[in-house]
Amino acid sequence: MILIDTSVLSRVFRRRRPGAEERHLQSVVKELMESEAPLGLPGIVLQEVLSGIASEKQFEDLKAKLLAAFSIVPATPQDHVDAARLKNRCARKGLNTSGVDCLIAASTMAGDHILFARDEDFSAISRHAPLKLFGQQDVA
Numbered sequence: 544m545i546l547i548d549t550s551v552l553s554r555v556f557r558r559r560r561p562g563a564e565e566r567h568l569q570s571v572v573k574e575l576m577e578s579e580a581p582l583g584l585p586g587i588v589l590q591e592v593l594s595g596i597a598s599e600k601q602f603e604d605l606k607a608k609l610l611a612a613f614s615i616v617p618a619t620p621q622d623h624v625d626a627a628r629l630k631n632r633c634a635r636k637g638l639n640t641s642g643v644d645c646l647i648a649a650s651t652m653a654g655d656h657i658l659f660a661r662d663e664d665f666s667a668i669s670r671h672a673p674l675k676l677f678g679q680q681d682v683a
Contacts, residue, residue: 544581545677546616546651547572548660549591552584556592556605568661571678575659576612583614583656585647618650625649629672638667648674 554565555572575582584592589609596602618626626642626649633640641664648668651658652675658665659677668674 544583544656546583546656546658549588550660550662552592583616585650586617622650636671
């Protein structure tokens with residue numbers, strides 16, 4: 544399954560005036576949604592994308608789109624343990640990572656999924672863990 548990160552979804556669904564990168568990401572996500580590829584969202588990504596939307600109508604519209612288009616992948620207790628271990632490993636290597644990013648990475652790895660992200664922190668994490676990233680060369 545390809546899990547999609549907040550760094551992609553916020554550019555695809557929340558930008559009022561999309562630039563060239565946003566339009567390209569919209570195209571890639573649209574192609575994925577039209578393909579047979581299974582797509583999912585880590586539960587914390589659902590929360591992040593919906594956070595900060597002032598309009599209740601916009602909130603409900605986006606929530607409905609996301610829940611219709613993606614399987615939600617909840618984090619397990621073991622994912623949280625693995626995320627802490629990953630954060631510690633990264634810190635020992637001099638990499639300052641967020642707990643949320645480590646949880647997303649841990650959930651992705653636990654399910655043997657691929658993460659579609661536009662956040663360089665995940666590229667850095669993947670140098671210290673077996674995190675598979677979706678087509679970085681295709682979305683630059």
